[in-house]
Amino acid sequence: MNFEATFEEQYPGLFRYCHRLTGDPDLAEDVAQETFVRLYDRRVEGTREGLRAWLFRTATHLVRDRHRLGENRRRLLEAHPVEPGGSEPPDEAVQRQEQVARVREALEHLSVREREMLLMRHAGFSYREVAEAVDVAPSSVGTLLARAERNFVNVYKPPGEIDDASR
Amino acid sequence: MTHLDDGRLRALMDQELGDADVEAVRLHLEDCEACQHRVAELEGRAAMVAQALARLDTAAPAAGARDAVLERIGSLPSEERTRARFLRTPFARAAMLALLLGAGAVTALPASPVRGWIAAGWARATSLLDSSDDEETTVGPAGVGILPIPDGGGGIQSTAPAGVRLDATGREISIVLRGIGPDALIVVRMVPGGEAGVFAFDPATFRTSEGRIEVIGAEGRVLVDLPRDAVAASIEVNGGIYLRKEGDRIDATGPIEARTTDEIHLRVQ
Numbered sequence: 001m002n003f004e005a006t007f008e009e010q011y012p013g014l015f016r017y018c019h020r021l022t023g024d025p026d027l028a029e030d031v032a033q034e035t036f037v038r039l040y041d042r043r044v045e046g047t048r049e050g051l052r053a054w055l056f057r058t059a060t061h062l063v064r065d066r067h068r069l070g071e072n073r074r075r076l077l078e079a080h081p082v083e084p085g086g087s088e089p090p091d092e093a094v095q096r097q098e099q100v101a102r103v104r105e106a107l108e109h110l111s112v113r114e115r116e117m118l119l120m121r122h123a124g125f126s127y128r129e130v131a132e133a134v135d136v137a138p139s140s141v142g143t144l145l146a147r148a149e150r151n152f153v154n155v156y157k158p159p160g161e162i163d164d165a166s167r
Numbered sequence: 168m169t170h171l172d173d174g175r176l177r178a179l180m181d182q183e184l185g186d187a188d189v190e191a192v193r194l195h196l197e198d199c200e201a202c203q204h205r206v207a208e209l210e211g212r213a214a215m216v217a218q219a220l221a222r223l224d225t226a227a228p229a230a231g232a233r234d235a236v237l238e239r240i241g242s243l244p245s246e247e248r249t250r251a252r253f254l255r256t257p258f259a260r261a262a263m264l265a266l267l268l269g270a271g272a273v274t275a276l277p278a279s280p281v282r283g284w285i286a287a288g289w290a291r292a293t294s295l296l297d298s299s300d301d302e303e304t305t306v307g308p309a310g311v312g313i314l315p316i317p318d319g320g321g322g323i324q325s326t327a328p329a330g331v332r333l334d335a336t337g338r339e340i341s342i343v344l345r346g347i348g349p350d351a352l353i354v355v356r357m358v359p360g361g362e363a364g365v366f367a368f369d370p371a372t373f374r375t376s377e378g379r380i381e382v383i384g385a386e387g388r389v390l391v392d393l394p395r396d397a398v399a400a401s402i403e404v405n406g407g408i409y410l411r412k413e414g415d416r417i418d419a420t421g422p423i424e425a426r427t428t429d430e431i432h433l434r435v436q
Contacts, residue, residue, distance in 0.1 A: 007233060015228040025226035033232060037239045046425030050432070054425055096225070103219045122220050127183045128350055137368065137387050138350070142183065143174030149212045150173075156219055 106156035114148035335397040336361025348386040361396035
């Protein structure tokens with residue numbers, strides 16, 4: 001395995017997945033880095049797809065374990081504040097923060113496994129890979145994904161709908 | 168008319184159906200307006216979810232991530248030192264004692280439901296002994312080699328893994344997996360001691376006899392614990408030899424997907 005090449009190729013996607021899963025960029029960075037340290041330490045070898053699946057499975061389990069330890073319980077329940085910075089006007093920053101909070105609230109209504117499945121699928125993983133990461137039968141992934149999306153949409157209100165309702 | 172369930176329609180959208188299934192679903196859709204409407208609904212939801220999730224991408228990886236990872240790697244303790252330190256802890260000793268008692272209970276009560284719990288506990292405890300990070304003793308092997316014990320929450324209709332164990336200390340053991348579904352992942356872990364074990368989800372069935380564990384009809388993921396103290400061992404999958412162990416020598420002849428020092432992942436073709 002070429003560790004450096006794997007890092008360059010997989011780290012951004014792994015970080016994005018961890019960030020979506022935790023809502024906390026610091027925790028996401030920590031988990032993504034720890035995952036790569038384990039990849040090196042355990043001398044994992046495999047195909048490109050095999051390594052990618054291993055990385056995401058490992059990160060998923062690390063996040064799950066940290067939730068169990070309570071490290072992230074409070075942070076997970078709250079939307080991570082978006083830092084208003086750069087040239088973004090304050091109004092837009094607040095609006096963006098509200099949108100993030102709405103998405104995160106909808107995710108919080110899902111079970112841990114539904115959330116993991118949804119995020120893995122939307123990160124481009126196959127049903128087989130998703131099934132292995134969350135330990136369900138591959139044949140049930142379609143049903144569980146459809147259910148997770150329905151549960152998400154039942155709670156989530158996209159910006160347009162909120163604006164219409166407030167008029 | 169019987170309508171198609173959401174799972175099949177979602178799998179069609181994701182191009183995850185087999186060829187025969189695709190044909191059957193397409194034929195049905197041609198004549199069924201209700202299911203056509205359902206597909207449109209599912210597509211709309213999936214698009215909305217994708218759009219919503221993209222809103223979460225408010226941060227980029229830190230510029231120094233690569234250096235931070237390399238620094239962490241540089242500060243890793245040597246494997247021998249960590250393992251020796253961990254094995255001296257009271258926790259490790261207590262875990263070993265509990266495992267011995269558990270193994271005794273499994274032998275004494277082969278039909279007891281307690282057997283499954285103890286077996287799951289064994290899997291978790293051995294993963295702790297295998298961990299190279301003794302500061303995180305509650306953290307498992309991070310995604311490989313373990314079938315997590317369901318936490319009871321989440322509303323997912325997955326069943327708990329079942330399994331069997333057999334003492335192979337100083338003996339030869341054959342692990343025979345038959346009727347294993349295509350694409351199943353066989354996770355083989357080298358475990359300390361002499362207990363061999365196999366764990367799988369329903370609809371797998373298990374049989375044991377002298378020096379032999381047989382598993383029939385497993386799907387998804389199968390966990391095999393291969394004891395270091397077994398004189399010889401083999402893993403046969405659907406009639407083909409995937410792995411042989413002679414003393415400390417391991418020959419994996421099956422389709423290897425990933426390999427670590429303590430684990431081998433084999434993908435059933």
